[in-house]
Amino acid sequence: xxxxxxxxxxxxxxxxxxxxxxxxxxxxxxxxxxxxxxxxxxxxxxxxxxxxxxxxxxxxxxxxxxxxxxxxxxxxxxxxxxxxxxxxxxxxxxxxxxxx
Numbered sequence: 001x002x003x004x005x006x007x008x009x010x011x012x013x014x015x016x017x018x019x020x021x022x023x024x025x026x027x028x029x030x031x032x033x034x035x036x037x038x039x040x041x042x043x044x045x046x047x048x049x050x051x052x053x054x055x056x057x058x059x060x061x062x063x064x065x066x067x068x069x070x071x072x073x074x075x076x077x078x079x080x081x082x083x084x085x086x087x088x089x090x091x092x093x094x095x096x097x098x099x100x
Contacts, residue, residue, distance in 0.1 A: 068083060
């Protein structure tokens with residue numbers, strides 16, 4: 001018995017052999033979501049020094065998200081890595097401010 005839905009439409013019916021292929025349009029929201037779930041090879045992992053870690057979801061306005069993506073691309077890193085770097089820098093700054 002075949003696995004998958006080769007030759008089937010979303011409704012589960014077979015599409016005619018002469019039916020034109022639908023152009024696939026990338027779903028940017030899905031792509032962004034999947035990218036956020038995928039580990040970055042250049043990021044530190046829990047095995048490399050974080051010990052235990054916590055995952056936070058960050059919701060940004062569209063303009064801020066686009067700006068983050070552009071800055072990350074300029075720095076040849078991912079938006080997730082850049083945001084993590086900035087949070088860590090701010091936490092260090094806050095800790096120094098409390099020390100004074």
